[in-house]
Amino acid sequence: MLIIIVPVLISQLLAVYLFYKRHWYNVSQNTSYLIATEISELIRNLNSKKIPKQGNYLNLEYSSVSSKLPDHPQGKYVEELEIFKKLLQEELGQEGVIVLDQGRNVHLYLQIGTQTLLIKLPYKAILNPTTSIFVLWIIFLTILLLSISLIFSKNQIKSIIELTDTAESYGRGEKTDKYKPSGAKEIRQAGLAFLKMRDRIERQTAKRTQMLAMISHDLKTPLTRMKLQVELMNESEEKEELQYDIDSMQHMIDSYLDFARGEGGEDFKPINLNNWISSYIKTKWSENNISLNISPDQVITLIKPHSFQRAIANLVGNAFKHSSKVKISLSSSEDEALIIIEDNGKGIKKDERKSVFKPFYRADKSRSLDNSAGVGLGLAITKEIISGHYGTITLGESKSLKGLLVQIQLPIKK
Ligand SMILES: Nc1ncnc2c1ncn2[C@@H]1O[C@H](COP(=O)(O)OP(=O)(O)O)[C@@H](O)[C@H]1O
Ligand SMILES: [Mg+2]
Numbered sequence: 443m444l445i446i447i448v449p450v451l452i453s454q455l456l457a458v459y460l461f462y463k464r465h466w467y468n469v470s471q472n473t474s475y476l477i478a479t480e481i482s483e484l485i486r487n488l489n490s491k492k493i494p495k496q497g498n499y500l501n502l503e504y505s506s507v508s509s510k511l512p513d514h515p516q517g518k519y520v521e522e523l524e525i526f527k528k529l530l531q532e533e534l535g536q537e538g539v540i541v542l543d544q545g546r547n548v549h550l551y552l553q554i555g556t557q558t559l560l561i562k563l564p565y566k567a568i569l570n571p572t573t574s575i576f577v578l579w580i581i582f583l584t585i586l587l588l589s590i591s592l593i594f595s596k597n598q599i600k601s602i603i604e605l606t607d608t609a610e611s612y613g614r615g616e617k618t619d620k621y622k623p624s625g626a627k628e629i630r631q632a633g634l635a636f637l638k639m640r641d642r643i644e645r646q647t648a649k650r651t652q653m654l655a656m657i658s659h660d661l662k663t664p665l666t667r668m669k670l671q672v673e674l675m676n677e678s679e680e681k682e683e684l685q686y687d688i689d690s691m692q693h694m695i696d697s698y699l700d701f702a703r704g705e706g707g708e709d710f711k712p713i714n715l716n717n718w719i720s721s722y723i724k725t726k727w728s729e730n731n732i733s734l735n736i737s738p739d740q741v742i743t744l745i746k747p748h749s750f751q752r753a754i755a756n757l758v759g760n761a762f763k764h765s766s767k768v769k770i771s772l773s774s775s776e777d778e779a780l781i782i783i784e785d786n787g788k789g790i791k792k793d794e795r796k797s798v799f800k801p802f803y804r805a806d807k808s809r810s811l812d813n814s815a816g817v818g819l820g821l822a823i824t825k826e827i828i829s830g831h832y833g834t835i836t837l838g839e840s841k842s843l844k845g846l847l848v849q850i851q852l853p854i855k856k
Contacts, residue, residue, distance in 0.1 A: 443599075446591045454584045462576065467525075473568055474526040477501070478533040481561060485534065485554065493557055503562045507551075523548070526568050601625025605633050612640060615799075616829055655702035658695045665691055694817050700752075701801065701819040704826060708746035715741040715779055715852075719772055722751060727758060735771040741779045743854045745831060753827040754781075756820040757848050761785035763816075765845050774854065781850040784840035789847075795837040799825045828852075 484499045493506045523540055526548075531537050534552070541549040548568065550561040601624045608621040618640065623633025669688050675681045716736050723734060761768045765787030773780050790798055790805050797803050804818040828835045833852040840847040 443592070443595065446595055447588060450584065450587055450591065454580060454587075458577065458580050465576075470522045470525050470568070471529070474522070474529045477526065477563060477567055478529045481530065481550070481552075482533045484561070485552070485559075488554070488559070493554070493559060501563055501567055505560050505562075507558045507560050520569075522568050598625050598629060601629045601633070605629065605636060609636055615825065617832075651702045651704070654698055658698040658702065661691075661695055665695065697817045697819050701823055704823075708748055710744040710746055712742055712744050712855075713747065715743050715745075715774075716772060718745075718747075719754070719770070719781070722754065723758070723770060726755065727762075729762075731766060732758075732768045732770065735769060737773045739774055741772070741774040741854060743779055743852060745852075746827075749827045749830065753824040753850075754783075756824045757783050760820060761787070761846065761848075764788065765843075767843060769840075769843060777854055779852045779854055781852070783848040783850075784843045785845040786840075786843040787845040789839055789845045790837055798837070799835075 480500050480502060484502055484504065487499070496505050498504070520542070523542075527537070527540060530550075536553065539551040541551070542565070543549055543562075546565055548563050548565050550563070552559045552561065604621070604624065608618045612618045621633070621637070623630040623637070625633075665688060669685075669692075672681060672684050672688060675684075716738075720734055720736055723732065758768060758770070761783055762785075765785035767786040769782075769784045771780075771782045771784075773782075794805050798805055798818075799821050800818075801822040802818045803822075804816070825835055828850055831852055833850055835851075836849050838847040838849060839845075
């Protein structure tokens with residue numbers, strides 16, 4: 443905005459100053475010259491006659507006054523009058539006394555012989571009356587120019603802001619399908635470059651995930667074979683340890699596959715979120731250390747039931763892994779549903795609340811990889827599922843239970 447406003451203002455002010463000064467000076471010079479010749483003409487005419495008490499000549503109104511020249515100082519300093527005075531002196535060879543009558547009339551006192559002549563003329567005859575109009579026009583045009591350029595630049599700025607927002611939300615791992623490059627050629631090019639980069643990153647990620655899926659899948663068969671072989675071994679401490687390790691590996695491979703599969707192509711289905719959540723929690727977790735706090739208003743929304751189940755199961759599973767008491771609340775407003783899962787564990791430190799959503803990130807690294815320890819994919823999967831529902835997931839600290847608070851916001855489709 444400043445790039446536009448500053449040069450326009452500077453050039454307009456400069457133009458006004460230079461042009462106005464020159465133009466105004468020339469016009470004043472010309473008008474003053476005309477009046478001065480009129481006056482010298484009048485005096486030449488009067489010299490041959492006796493000066494009448496009252497008279498008119500062209501623009502001038504004159505009268506003779508008996509008093510001497512007033513030593514009245516000139517009313518107020520006006521540059522035009524200075525020019526006029528100078529020209530008058532050149533023309534007549536004598537200086538008059540100029541008085542301004544409330545700025546509207548110029549009173550010019552001249553000494554002619556023993557008499558004093560008073561000439562009245564409208565100030566506008568000397569002043570260039572177009573100057574104020576000229577300044578008004580310049581102001582009007584400046585405002586017009588600025589408004590037009592602001593309207594144009596606003597569109598460009600909108601495109602830049604759009605690109606910035608898209609890049610930022612892509613960085614947060616959100617969907618950016620809706621973005622279309624717009625604006626000037628350069629901005630569109632930047633937008634296209636961003637889209638190309640995004641596609642390359644996505645292709646690469648897809649390739650890696652595919653590889654992870656392939657490896658996990660291939661490992662499954664020998665692992666199952668190992669499991670069978672171990673079953674056939676005689677009971678011993680080694681057999682138990684082996685079984686335990688194989689179970690861990692199986693668990694890890696299942697998590698990898700789960701992650702690599704992603705959301706899948708499940709379709710959205712309209713459901714009543716209140717009933718769905720309470721019945722799902724009650725059938726999956728029969729423990730009585732889980733409390734439900736679900737508002738009675740019906741929340742009808744679109745979800746992909748299987749993936750959504752997976753997300754909720756990850757979160758509740760995490761909560762039970764790290765704590766002993768869990769509370770699940772559901773409330774809704776005009777256009778969004780809010781699911782809150784709280785526990786009484788030790789929570790996640792503030793500076794780790796973003797990183798735990800990254801794949802393979804585990805907050806508690808000291809714990810060895812045993813059956814209960816995950817591989818750090820649960821929250822990554824959950825986040826992807828929630829984004830797939832156009833929702834957001836954020837972590838915080840539970841006020842009532844002092845552990846972790848997970849908040850899911852889902853848009854309600856009416
Ligand atoms: N309810 C919770 N309380 C405390 N820490 C948690 C909780 N949920 C998740 N975490 C931490 O966040 C990390 C990432 O969680 P997640 O992605 O589910 O991975 P995983 O459960 O496989 O370790 C976990 O390693 C754990 O340290
Ligand atoms: Mg987990």
